[in-house]
Amino acid sequence: MRFNFGTCSSGHRPLPQYETCLNDLPSARRSKAGRLAKCIVGGTALLAAAGLAAHYLAPSLDSLGYKTGQGPPPDKVLTTHQLQALQPGNRSISVGGDRRLRIFMPADSPHINLCKSIMSAVALGYPAPILLNWGGEFNRPEWHLAGSHIAKLESLLSVIENMLSLAEGEDGDVHQDDLAVLVDAYDIWFQLPPSVLIQRYHQLNREADERVRQQWDDAQGFAADFPIQPPKQSILVTAAKDCHPRSDSGSDPHYSHWPESPMPSDMYGHGTDKVLTMPLDPARKFKKIRPRCVNSGMIMGTMGSLRDALIRAKAKVETVAHRGRQLWSDQALFGEVIGDQEMWREWVRQLGTTWNGTASENYLSRLPADVRSIAKAALKGERFEYGIGLDYSFGTIPPTCSAEEDGYFVQMNDKQALKRESAKAGVPNGEVRVNGVPAELDQAGVGSAHLSGIKWGDASLYTDFFFGVTPVGIHHNAYVDNLKATRLREWWSKMWFYPQLRNLVARALLPMDAGDTIRPLARIPAQEGGQVTKYWMPKSDLRNRMVKVFEPASLDAKSGGSFASIEWEGVCQRSGQKPWHEELFGDKKGPWQL
Structure with a gap:
């Protein structure tokens, strides 16, 4: 996927609408003047070094920029x-x-919307989903008001740990580099196959x-x-336009330390990255x-990387339980894990x-102060x-929240429709980015x-006209004007x-x-002399394509759990x-x- 329109930007820039702007944050970018000065000073230093005795060439604390005896103390x-x-222990996924x-x-219970989510996956050739928290209880005291949200992450950790612990059996080939996908169950529809x-x-x-x-x-x-190598990414989370929760919610993802989007800085035309002050609805x-x-x-x-991140999230839940702090949601919890990661990266770049x-x-x-606490703990x-x-x-x-009119259903072969819908969405300058x-x-x-016989160019596919992309699925969380309920009911017949x-x-x-x-x-083609990666259905799906429910072990047990198939009537009929x-x-x- 490539985006050629407009100009691109990178680096870190706190957005004032989400956090107080911190003017003293170290920047990830250097100005041209800074780079030039670096080259001049570096070149001069090299010329001077050529005339020094060999023992002066050995690196020392003095070379950090201090005179002899005036360097920084050992601590x-x-x-x-x-x-x-x-050095972080995560590795590249190109194994x-x-x-x-x-x-x-x-x-946790049957519903027609759950049925739609599952059926969209099955029809497109995804493995039969595994349901978590079925008939669950979400009132543990340490979860406060975020019970079902926290259970979402804890149950994923439980099933991953269970699977990775299997030494034999029908899924005994579970590997830490297998892919796991957790999706909301009642408002997500798949529209493109798993290969995409x-x-x-x-x-x-x-x-x-x-x-x-x-x-x-x-x-x-x-x-x-520099001894600390750049981290490799192995966990992908969907992104949002609106940054929730805010720090005053009791959860703090520290969004001011997160990278800005790498998407073109003018992708929405005039006013890109500006919060609208008087929209018809505040959600817009x-x-x-x-x-x-x-x-x-x-x-x-990957199963291994998710396990590690979820263990970190679970530790945060336990910390909150001791402090009595309110947990906002699974989104806030995972956001805090990411926020800590970004502050750690900021500190390490500063060391570099x-x-x-x-x-x-x-x-x-x-x-x-917040980066300092991360550094001390690290x-x-x-x-x-x-x-x-x-x-x-x-x-x-x-998500479609804050992007309510950014996309619609269109056929890729219908150029006139692409142009018409792009204009209707408000894509700047009459562009068609699809x-x-x-x-x-x-x-x-x-x-x-x-x-194999599907003519995708003639299929009706939901497409975001600003990004110029047909997403793998649609997340119906556009709650403005009750759009979520309306679209979950009326858009189903629009799916190809x-x-x-x-x-x-x-x-x-x-x-x-x-x-x-x-x-x-x-x-997936081999990378840098490696071997091709092939992804397959779980072995159990080759014999039984029914939806399964994971029942974790009791709270007292450290591991374990069981799987049971469930009929369509059980997940679809309310x-x-x-x-x-x-x-x-x-x-x-x-x-x-x-």
Whole structure:
């Protein structure tokens, strides 16, 4: 995915509408003048060094810029060994080999909206979702008012730990580099197959790794080989325009330390990144903000990296329980984990600016108070880097809140419709930023065979006209004017698969025969001499495509849990409502039968 319109920007810039602007924050970027001065001073130093005796060439504390005897005291310096101890343990996801994809949905009771979310995934060839918190209880005292939200993350941790602990059995091939996707269960619809989601996950991570590497390089001092290598991203979370919660909510993600969006700085035209002061509805005031904050509608990552990040989140819950602080939601909780990570990165980049080949200055008193507390904890061994980043491009399953009119259904082959809908959405200068059918759909020999004949250019696909992207799914959280409820009810028939949904689901649910060819869900090319990565269905799905419920072990048990299949009636039919198949299929062919 590439965005060629407008101008791009990078680095860190606090947005005043979310946090008090901190003028003394260290910048991740250098001015041209600063770079020139760096070159001149560095060149002069090198010429002078050529005439020094060999023993003066050895790096020392004096080379940090102090006269002999006036260098920083030992407790203000971090040696190479101390810096190496801060190196994060996360690694690149480009490990190659065979991997699995699993979908998780937190859901406690049957509903037609849950049914739509599940059926959209099944019809497109995703693994049958695993339901978390089914019939759950959300009133633990330490969760305060955020029970169901906190349970969402704790139950994901529980099922991941359970799966990774399996040594044998039908899913004994679970690997820490398998992909896990957690999505909201009652307001998300998939519209593109898993091959697109997986390819975009890898592409977005590669782009994020390059941005972080560039920030590391920009902050580098005169000496090379700074001991702390740039982190690698392995967890992707959907991004939001509106930054919630604010610090006065009791939860504080420290948004002022988060990177600004890498999207073009003029993507919404005049007034980009300006909060509207008098919108017709207050919820629309973030319409022109480039997404840079967290929305937990989708969290996607490797099983191992998610386990580590969720353990950190759980520790925060326990800390809150002791302090009696209010937890806002799972979004706030995960936002705090990301905020801590960004402050850790800010501190480490600052260490890089004074690296001289053997040591770095570490004057904690010069850091902002919140960064200082992170640095102190990190020096005591606490981990803050988890390889988490945001989907700034809106290519996965972005929220529609504050983007209520930014997208609509359109056929990629209908150029006039693309132009008309782009203008209707308000894309600046009459631009059409949509470049046809998503390139990720070109990958052959992957995914469900029954989707091979789909003419995607003629399919009705929800598309964001500002980003110029057709997302993998739609997150219906646009609550302005009751749009969420209306769209969940009225937009279902607009989905491209709706006229043939019954047949698509039936074909997807057929068990595999011994002679059937099993196709990977996606194939990721080898990176830098590595091997190709192939993603597959879980083994259990090859024999049983039914939705499963994960039942965790008791609170007293440290691990364990069980899985049980659940019938469609159990997830789709709510008591007192009309038969689920009537709204889901709308084809008047009666009850569901396979």
